[in-house]
């Protein structure tokens with residue numbers, strides 16, 4: 001049974017929420033269905049116009065020869081890594097210690113694919129070129145997660161990416177992009193998705209994070225690789241007879257939101273300033289490099305939950321529903337979408353004034 005989270009309960013009742021696009025309710029699908037004719041033919045086991053058109057559209061957006069739709073990024077990425085290991089005959093891949101695949105996927109590489117993970121860098125910083133060059137183990141593939149979500153969505157300099165890519169190509173190490181939030185980093189790099197993807201051999205991008213679809217993922221790469229990946233999709237049970245509710249929602253929200261990433265990025269920088277002006281609060285990174293960042297509060301979680309609940313009730317504006325304990329206080333993740341623009345700015349300033357005051361009150365006892 002799920003544990004009650006009182007902060008989340010009050011957050012859900014607020015009139016305005018600073019994060020996300022909208023409630024994750026059935027409207028997300030209803031809005032899409034209203035836009036489609038009912039006679040549109042469904043996809044069947046990965047074939048049909050509805051899935052093939054979308055895959056082609058995404059391959060072209062990502063600048064890759066081919067793309068395949070998967071029900072989840074978890075499935076898409078384990079397939080890509082497994083295939084690179086089999087091709088090279090080395091069952092080892094390298095990535096960051098806080099990569100999604102390392103901490104949120106129940107040891108999938110080890111348990112299902114007998115692949116060993118080589119962890120680079122450490123939990124507080126990004127992978128550098130030096131980490132890759134000084135790697136002692138021979139790996140089939142290096143996975144880079146951009147942005148590195150668990151450290152606030154930090155990004156390496158573009159030059160570092162280029163250098164890592166050149167180095168890996170020279171050494172025959174395949175480079176895979178966990179680009180769950182790829183669209184969201186384009187404004188910072190001032191690059192197209194295709195430019196960034198050209199540095200990588202295979203790329204995964206999410207269809208429900210930045211663009212706000214229901215679920216789903218795209219894996220893209222060269223034609224032969226992607227064709228072979230469909231065998232693994234079948235083996236792992238990802239070849240659902242029809243995936244069209246996910247595909248049409250992904251297509252709809254891609255068109256609706258992919259051009260809004262610059263706005264989300266600007267909004268995220270503006271919001272981070274408001275957090276950083278509060279006593280004992282700091283954002284990671286200090287200046288966001290995408291639509292996401294982490295908010296660290298050097299104060300006990302219980303106290304902050306109490307303060308946030310009061311403020312949500314007083315102002316009708318919610319900042320987060322999920323506060324996590326860490327050794328020095330607590331933190332939460334912010335991810336900006338459509339919601340932010342609808343909040344009256346004066347009211348938002350009031351929220352931060354109250355937040356600062358109440359934290360100061362605790363600090364002086």
Ligand SMILES: Cc1ncc(COP(=O)(O)O)c(C=O)c1O
Nearest residue numbers: 072073074075100149178180217
């Ligand atoms: C960086 C990153 N990679 C991969 C995934 C997995 O995506 P999915 O939920 O589609 O399996 C996530 C999901 O949160 C993620 O944040």
